[in-house]
Amino acid sequence: MRRKALPLLLLALTAAPTFVTASLTTDPVYVDDTKVLETLDIPPTFLRDPLFRELKINLTSVKRKEYLRMLERGRSYIPTLRKMIADSGIPQLFLYMAMAESHFDAHARSSAKAVGLWQFMPMTAKKYGLKIDRYLDERKDPVRSTEAAIRYLKHLHGMFGKWYLAALAYNCGEGRVQRAIAKAGSDDLHVLLDEKRRYLPKESRNYIRKIVSMALVANNAQLCFTPKELKLFNPSDSERLVRVRVNGGETLEHIARQIGMEAKALKKLNPQFNYGFTPPIDGAWVNIPLSRLERFKRDYRPGKQKRMYLVHTVKKGETLSSIAYRYGIDYKMIASFNKIKKGRIYPRQELIIPIPKGSIHHYRVKPGDSIYKIARLFGVKVATIKRRNGLKSDIIHVGDRLVIPN
Numbered sequence: 001m002r003r004k005a006l007p008l009l010l011l012a013l014t015a016a017p018t019f020v021t022a023s024l025t026t027d028p029v030y031v032d033d034t035k036v037l038e039t040l041d042i043p044p045t046f047l048r049d050p051l052f053r054e055l056k057i058n059l060t061s062v063k064r065k066e067y068l069r070m071l072e073r074g075r076s077y078i079p080t081l082r083k084m085i086a087d088s089g090i091p092q093l094f095l096y097m098a099m100a101e102s103h104f105d106a107h108a109r110s111s112a113k114a115v116g117l118w119q120f121m122p123m124t125a126k127k128y129g130l131k132i133d134r135y136l137d138e139r140k141d142p143v144r145s146t147e148a149a150i151r152y153l154k155h156l157h158g159m160f161g162k163w164y165l166a167a168l169a170y171n172c173g174e175g176r177v178q179r180a181i182a183k184a185g186s187d188d189l190h191v192l193l194d195e196k197r198r199y200l201p202k203e204s205r206n207y208i209r210k211i212v213s214m215a216l217v218a219n220n221a222q223l224c225f226t227p228k229e230l231k232l233f234n235p236s237d238s239e240r241l242v243r244v245r246v247n248g249g250e251t252l253e254h255i256a257r258q259i260g261m262e263a264k265a266l267k268k269l270n271p272q273f274n275y276g277f278t279p280p281i282d283g284a285w286v287n288i289p290l291s292r293l294e295r296f297k298r299d300y301r302p303g304k305q306k307r308m309y310l311v312h313t314v315k316k317g318e319t320l321s322s323i324a325y326r327y328g329i330d331y332k333m334i335a336s337f338n339k340i341k342k343g344r345i346y347p348r349q350e351l352i353i354p355i356p357k358g359s360i361h362h363y364r365v366k367p368g369d370s371i372y373k374i375a376r377l378f379g380v381k382v383a384t385i386k387r388r389n390g391l392k393s394d395i396i397h398v399g400d401r402l403v404i405p406n
Contacts, residue, residue, distance in 0.1 A: 039091040056213035071232040074104025118149040135279040141272035249308030280308040
């Protein structure tokens, strides 16, 4: 079961305007729209759905500016998502699922803790290979999260056989859609969207309408938007993202300087990093624009900084001095790096720790470990491990992270 989605675009239902009266088979706009619907296995009669029609009209009227703001926010990601979706073979219309899910905000977070462009819950994210730890959250990575969303949608299509059912299951969960089909005795979209029977939650019934309305507005954008606004619908493919490998502990500022970008712009393309540097233990993949790839290959050199960066969560009773001793650095370095005034720190505060490269190991205690076994493994004294980690006894617990001096 998936989560309750991020609150979507609040499309006010206004009085129904005058609609095009040409038949579905003769009106050229409707003919184009039916081809879009077919990619999602939706019948042409869906265009007569009154709630869908009102939502679609609102996107070009009362919600016009909001729709354009979403496109503006997504221009850094749309070329990448569009190509990945096209290459994967799933319907291109699913680009607008990301729009409906997050409004193209990579930092979007729902009340149920779903995160990112595709609004993944932690359990589903991990199932589809997305990393979530203190250094990064790949649900925010426009490339990695899109890869996961494509795999998930293909799985759902294999389960239900129709793309509109895959979209509904993405929103409210596989089990909920299966129960709705069983109760309705049909998987027909019109039946499942019945406003009186309510086989599906209201949010899910409107979810498919919102995705399709966003897609069809874009399909006929030239009829509704100015030439300047139309540029938002087709951002340059040269800004499509590619992934490059860099060292662990590398700052995004350094990478940006190497390829002639502003650090702020590079950080926007890499919202998956919780801090301004790549994870310090392993190397990392970083998103850069396709237009910067040749310069990266030509000019990029790993940073010469002699430090890596770790994150320490302050525990009750700790001081800057005790934390500095644990990591083998001067407390003034921690204070300076984190802009701490008067040495004041607080429990649960996260501090970035600049440490000499290779000076320590971070070790997570596993089942069967003892402090003596770990000391032998790294060739250090038990007393040293205890001092550096503030341990008052030999007792350690599975999952503890220990600092081991090199």
